[in-house]
Amino acid sequence: MGTTNVDRRDVMKRATAAGLLAVPALGSLTSCATGGGEEDKAEKGKKSADNPLAVKKDAELQAYIFNGGYDDKYARYVSDIYEKKYPDAKVDQKKTEKIATQTQPRIVKGDPPDVINNSGADNMNILSLVQNKQAADVSELLDAPSWDDPDVKVRDTFVPGVVEMGQFGSDAVYQLNVAQTVYGIWYSDTMLSKTLEVEYPKTWDEMLAVCKTAKKKGVHGWTYPAGHPRYMFFSMYAMFGQAGGRKQLEAMDYLEPNAWKSDAVKAVFEAYEELLAKKYVLEGFDGEKAHIEAQTAWTKGKAVFIPDGSWVENEAKPTTPKDFEMRVGATPSLDKGDAMPFGTLYAPPGEPFLIPEKAKNKQGGMEWMRMMYSKKAAQNFFREVSSMPVVKGAIDGLDLPPGVASSQKAIKAAGDDIVIAFFKEWYTALWNEEFNNVVGSFMNGDSSVKEAMNTMQKAADRVAKDPDVHKIKKA
Known part of the structure; x- marks a missing residue:
């Protein structure tokens, strides 16, 4: 596929959410070749006003859902809607933590499931799937009438960024997200305001002061899952932007030389180095379920802050006290001269879904997703997982749990x-x-700090120089 240059800020204006992007060009990554031959074996029915995607009404549908923080009950709700509308069709819904392990061999063979929730640590590389023509373009779904209003297209029901996140060259869309994810520093307002009697820190000096106060009371300032240390990115990324501005983030995106060796990256790593040096971090969670163990320690009051995503409210629900008052905080500013202000938020659409190109019931898969983006299903998603859906206005007027209410507030504050x-x-x-x-x-x-920066830069440089990876070019 050829490179299509799209100006980042023009797209951000169209999406009305700074930082959101229609992807300019597709990366060619190594993976197994597409199997199953070229013949389109997808089952189709008769298109009508009541069946805009031409679903074959008695065709079985198979969906694989990631069994993580959101579980699969929200998806089962959608499957029930599907079976109610198409009583002669059975939905075989499976949940697993091993999405790639269980679905990619079937994609290569040419006998994939019809819908895949491509999430979790064992997810498939979406760029590789697109490059090998293994993921279907779902533009037909986006241009179909929405479930709730036939005069409104599905694409027009989304919050900004959902369509853009699924584009990997031209206008085709290969994946769609269901959750509006908010990353940041999560905390208990009860712990902060009542136990420690402090306010959420807006600067790193204030953060260190809060951690010092917590230490005097026998509580660690931070914890994180050492078994999955990449969770630290959920707090560090916005700080990279605050310290270095959007130019810093674009340099990382476009694999620019020395992007990971900048003063901004150094300042962020040094900030966390100080947390470690002062022994403000509760460690020791290094197993397969490290994220659960760290979250449990946090909800039990052993640490004040944890870097996480908005799924944490649902995932940590079994151990969260009723008076916990879960909140998400934007990352503190490092310096008065920061390029972006306090309140800058890492908040992409998340929890992606795709339909394999060789799915037998491709039309049914798109119909299932059309149902998933109904307000009824979006509201159920919110109730089941305590996370914001990407359907505009779906949860307006509903009683929101503390974490979701805090996430909404953070998004509005970020602008x-x-x-x-x-x-x-x-x-x-x-x-x-x-x-x-x-x-x-x-x-x-x-x-x-220096070794971390150098190692990360070398890794980025390897990708940049790899002839088998077609780079995404900056306009």
């Missing part, structure tokens, strides 16, 4: 200062593997 880590989507190994290893070594005290 145009929303940032998205696109290199994380384009070159997934740079986050899943390289950053994970780099920050893990750093947090363990096994590498210095």
